[in-house]
Amino acid sequence: MNERMKELAERLITKHSLAEEEYQYLIENRSADAAAFLAEHAVRVRREIYGNAVFVRGLIEICNICKNDCLYCGIRRSNRSCDRYRLTEEQILACADEGYLLGFRTVVLQGGEDAYFSDEVMCGMIRQLKSAHPDCAVTLSLGERSLASYAALREAGADRYLLRHETADREHYERLHPPEMSFDNRMRCLNDLRALGYQVGCGFMVGSPFQTSQELAEDLKFIENFKPDMCGIGPFVPHHDTPFRDEPPGTLELTCFLLSIIRLIYPPVLLPATTALGTIAPDGRERGILAGANVVMPNLSPISVRNKYELYDNKICTGDESAQSRSCLEQRMSAIGYEIVTDIGDIRKGKRYE
Numbered sequence: 001m002n003e004r005m006k007e008l009a010e011r012l013i014t015k016h017s018l019a020e021e022e023y024q025y026l027i028e029n030r031s032a033d034a035a036a037f038l039a040e041h042a043v044r045v046r047r048e049i050y051g052n053a054v055f056v057r058g059l060i061e062i063c064n065i066c067k068n069d070c071l072y073c074g075i076r077r078s079n080r081s082c083d084r085y086r087l088t089e090e091q092i093l094a095c096a097d098e099g100y101l102l103g104f105r106t107v108v109l110q111g112g113e114d115a116y117f118s119d120e121v122m123c124g125m126i127r128q129l130k131s132a133h134p135d136c137a138v139t140l141s142l143g144e145r146s147l148a149s150y151a152a153l154r155e156a157g158a159d160r161y162l163l164r165h166e167t168a169d170r171e172h173y174e175r176l177h178p179p180e181m182s183f184d185n186r187m188r189c190l191n192d193l194r195a196l197g198y199q200v201g202c203g204f205m206v207g208s209p210f211q212t213s214q215e216l217a218e219d220l221k222f223i224e225n226f227k228p229d230m231c232g233i234g235p236f237v238p239h240h241d242t243p244f245r246d247e248p249p250g251t252l253e254l255t256c257f258l259l260s261i262i263r264l265i266y267p268p269v270l271l272p273a274t275t276a277l278g279t280i281a282p283d284g285r286e287r288g289i290l291a292g293a294n295v296v297m298p299n300l301s302p303i304s305v306r307n308k309y310e311l312y313d314n315k316i317c318t319g320d321e322s323a324q325s326r327s328c329l330e331q332r333m334s335a336i337g338y339e340i341v342t343d344i345g346d347i348r349k350g351k352r353y354e
């Protein structure tokens, strides 16, 4: 590491903040040395707050029907080859019950933007989930909705909401999305969710088309300012039926480097080692944890629909039973010295960091 790299890394570790140009410098001049140094400190600060706990969230992919046409995504509406499905409320509740028996205390309902899952349907389901399992957190990941809708879902009992910002750069956002989607609405959603008292997750893909170190630096500055409760980052992985089919995937190396930086920017953040990371490398999720991540999200969706929720190619674990993916992750985590905890894993109960 040169002097400047060392100075920036040390300031990030002590002050949790850098200027946007400094984040860019860190990214452009990264080396194995710098990555190891940042990972060591990322793991240290995480350990101070969370010990060796890795939190699990049970992911239920409720539908792959989506009105949006994001250029990177395999379930975009113009993909005619996508075999569409929608789980019934009974199926969703049964998955959640199975998850509960397996020890999950957070269920994440994720799906495309599908009008079927209206406020009425979702609120009914959230109420049932909450009354069946009052000790569980309900996380939603259902894309962009109105303030009134987010308010109704929150009122029904939803605790958390995941909505990746995708990129903090307006022009980059426009190159990844069709004209009818807007950067401003994305940001409006994140701000509404926060104002309504949700624990909010944002995030972005590493190595998405047209992304440069400058956009990544903007993402880091956005995260520094927004201080999300959760932050989902994973490599872009091309899907064969999208306009980005021939684009190269993001790398394990850069994703891990950014995970360490994000941990240092906001030490208490809940940071998943994503399925996409496990998809580009067999030990991707372990490497993510060792870089500073502390969440894994095994799949609880029924096996019959697993391979249909295909946002990108070669997604892992599409054939595993819920119990299998849970015990598989438990083994993987214990092999690297971490323990999966079934705790609700609430950032607000962690040690306060200002």
Ligand code: 5AD
Binding pocket: 072, 073, 074, 163, 164, 166, 204, 205, 234, 235, 236, 237, 238, 239, 276, 311, 312
């Ligand atoms: N590669 C990696 N991640 C993707 N997502 C969508 N498509 C892809 C892809 N091709 C991510 C987006 C979205 C989340 C649910 O999945 O960031 O917000």
